[in-house]
Amino acid sequence: MTVFGPIGFTAPWLLLGLSALPVLWFLLRAVPPAPIRRRFPGVALLLGLADEEVQAERTPWWLLALRMLALAAAIVGFAGPVLNPVVSVPGQGPLLIVEDGSWASARDWSRRVARMKEALSEAEGAGRPAAILMLSDPPPGPQPFAAPGDLVPGLAGLKPAPWEPGADVPPLPDGRFETLWLSDGLARPGREALADALRAHGALRVWQPAVPVLALGAARIVEAEVHVPALASAPVPFPVEVTAVGLDPAGIERELARQEISLSAATRAEAIFDLPPELRNRVTRFEVTALRSAGSVSLTDDAVKRRKVALIGGAPTREGLALLSPLHYLQQALAPSADLLEGTLDDILIAKPDVIVLADVATLAEPDRLAEWVEEGGLLLRFAGPRMAAAESGDDPLLPVRLRAGGRSVGGTMSWGEPRQLAPFPEASPFFGLTPPDDVTVRAQVMAEPGPELAERTIAALADGTPLVTRARFGQGEVVLFHVSANAEWSSLPLSGLFPQMLERLAISARPAQPGQAELAGTTWRAVKLIDAFGRLEGAEARSGIPGEDLGEALAGAGAGPALPPGLYAAEDRSVALNALAPGRELSPALWPLDVPVEGGEAPRAMPLKGWLVLAALGLLALDILAALAVSGRLRGPRVARAMVVLLALGLGMMPGTGLRAEETTMDPERAIAAASNVVLAHMPTGDPEVDRIALAGLQGLSDTLFARTAVEPSEPMTLDIERDDLALFTLIYWPVTADQPAPSPQAYARLNRYLRGGGMILFDTRDADLLGVGSASPAARRLQALAAPLDIPPLEPVPSDHVLTRTFYLLQTFPGRYDGPIWVEAAPPDAERAEGMPFRNLNDGVTPLVIGGNDWAAAWAEDARGLPMFPIGRGSAGDRQREIALRFGVNLVMHVLTGNYKSDQVHVPALLERLGQ
């Protein structure tokens, strides 16, 4: 292969053909395009006519250039050009392939395998033996060299490990060999030592991808937000997305939240998730989107979980007695680390809390449901108190021990003896390891009936051996009883720092931080789920238990290893996540000595250009056909024109859509605020500027009337923008109908229907006085039928004399505008009955969504800028009276929309009065 700059040629001698191009120039230019022969009797008349334009009998230069370009493209294409050719320099001696094999290698594992395969095939071609050394899983002895062909099948079985290689130099083969080190790109201790050792044996080449390595650290909670640290070995130029993954209520794993962070400036950033507790407790892991690597997965454990704790106090708390409340200290202790629920037991059980705390509750409201909840795995925590001491507890099933009635009091004013201190916690107790402070004293407690299981159930006792905390299992759950009250009345325990620690041990409150090494000592953990190097979760049933010390060491900073793969470990009710990224590990790119050649994994791939060039040559030749036709005048006629149109249409059709963008469908915020902040009347635009002007002026007049006479003080009326406005903000829509009004779009109709269903009202006004009567149609009425057809309209009837519209503010019997015609409203239900002693029927359901009439109300309401009527009505004082009634109708209408059938409820007044009298 011959290489010129970035392009190499597989058959460079073919390029000599380019020198023949000038010859072609002369050959091609001598040949004019062939003329068409035509039989034509009229030729006799043509004889002697010379062409006006004298044209050289030669091919036009651009056609010539086109042809030469096509030919040149073909010649260069067949010479086999390759962009970024791979030029290999053969090495000597055996080849050792070293692969880091860590989680950071997993993201481009297939490319690594391809690179190894390439190296092996090269070695095979050169007859060199080869060996592969995985640093994350080093063999016990030196790796023997073998024929490369035998190693290739094993490549598919190679898997990266979800941990990082150790710092020790693995055993290396003797003698001289060349090394190809596939680095994962992370700096770590031991890398330089190994590099030196390898270079002592021969040449070292390094293959290392240029893309920075990304990893997620352990998530933790800071002030109710989940912080997930993201680390990168170098600034990442693109935004990184971190997703929270967990089970949905149906048990299917889903993405629960997504956060975008930028690592373009720093190598460390935090993705902050502000999740509701319900969602946060479902999160099982965080991961970097679309990155397959164990390092980009961060499992969550108890540190991110917050229990839902329901608090139920026995005594209704009185104002000002917060410190005496039995729940106060519990709230203070649990609030930072748990989500507290308060309410009645009924409501709380629906919320499925993890823990229910009953403080001094002696009689349970629903013992069966509570017992069921406990048996399904709930933790019931009970505190004693005066009520419990006073109650007969023999039949309370939800107590770990039977209680003696009365309790006992020590060290009080009326008793002998000192207040008791706590005994050290026994080894079997979950509180083992906590030291009871000296100042915690107990003055009163409830006593347990002695029994065979009392000692077993006691997990904390007083110095005199009487139980302080007892525990018993019920089904899958358990019941824990503190024999003292939850407030400071009976003991100083709730005041001490021991109290929250005890709650934490009972897994009631979440652990604030990773458990320390000392804390884990002596415990045994088992793996629940493990992460493989690609970040996939696997079950870990067949694993043996892990001593707490090892886990503690790993969590303290040693990180995961072959013996302790990353994953989720659990002991009893507690769980701990061990992530692939060791705690405290900082990522930085690996640096190599300057004389070590480093292949970028991102090297541009060799790209053969032959196909493209030959394609270009063919395209140019096709163009040449068209051009030759055009030059010889054969590219004419209707057929060609049609073909061109079709081609053009195809071309345009294939261009990316430049269609109109969907129009913005949201309401202008300022307009929305104006409409939402007060009662606003609105009218539908008709497209007729005069009608719109009158409608707006009419609504203005009605608004002014309402302002002057009623408690409704509307803002300026608006003209609807039906396609964009949020209709829910408008109280009443006045819709004047003109004969040539454009219909709203289907989307707008959907919004109108939603508006009507949601309690809105539309006042349709055909403005034709309904002169033609029912059933016949004026142009406006016909248009109204067409406009209203897509609306959900209930059955209608002429407004009955007892309709609530007749009395929502004024007592009215007619509803005139400029005309005085009938109006139609939603029909009353057929079973409406006249109430006893009342002049109207019992119609107290629903506001009519529609009022339809033709009285041209807007014209009657309309006022000009000076507040004077815009249009005359009737004549003389009768006309003024009609205008007044029209305004009263408007007031009634708005009142009807705003108050619904409040006035109709008067039907119940006698009954209410009767009840009040009792």
Next chain:
Amino acid sequence: MTAKPQTAALELRRAAEGAASALPPLLVAAEQLAATVQMGGHGRRRVGPGEEFWQYRPAHSGDEARRVDWRRSARSDQQFVREREWQLAQSVHLWVDDAASMRFSGAPEGARSRPTKGARARLLALALAVLMVRAGERVGLTGPLAPPRPGRAQLQTLAGLLSEDASAEDYGVPQVAGVAPYARVAMLSDFLGDLAPLEAALAALADRGVSGVMLQVLDPAEEEFPFHGRTIFESMGGSLSHETRKADDLRARYLARLAERRDRLEGLARAAGWQFATHHTGHPAQVPLLWLWAALERRRG
């Protein structure tokens, strides 16, 4: 009777049928076309030898007794003689250009195909002959082959002659031999060839007192010149050719030349007392037939 004469007769019959089989289509088409022309009166409006009744007149001395119309005379005391209208048969010579240029059609195929100019000219000529024969005139071709004769048998002859293979000449030259003095001549051609022979022929005919009509049959393509680009135009026979790089440019000048030629032809016709018209093969054939009929009719008086 031997077998041999029988065979010869059969041969003759078959040849005759073969020859005749080519005729009916042209003749039928011509008859159809001629049927569209309403026959008018062709009488000379005066007394003379003829078949139609003209008038009765009182017999006077010198009239032969057998000419007295006794049926009419019996109704009065006088004798009447029945006179007939003078009907004079004219001789009409047809000349249909059969040169190669007439075999041109601008659209020989397809839905909007047009007949060749020659076909249209032959159809017109034969239809005219049918009309003439129906009117009792004598019809023939110029030249020696078919002198004018009356009767339908002549139509068969004309159809046969018109269906014959055409000459290989590029442009036709009118034949004037055998045209009787004071006869009528109808020339159908594209008149695209050299005009000198035509002039000579017209002069010769005018000398003999022959009048007639010239119908120029053209293809619409010749009228419109719808050609573009580099083209070599060749005459139908191939004897003439003209090359151009841009046929579009020639159009205006070609049309000008065509119009000039037409003017000249009209001038020639007027000078000789003839009539001239142009017909395009894209148009229906009835129009030129009517014109031909009327033009010849006018001149017959």
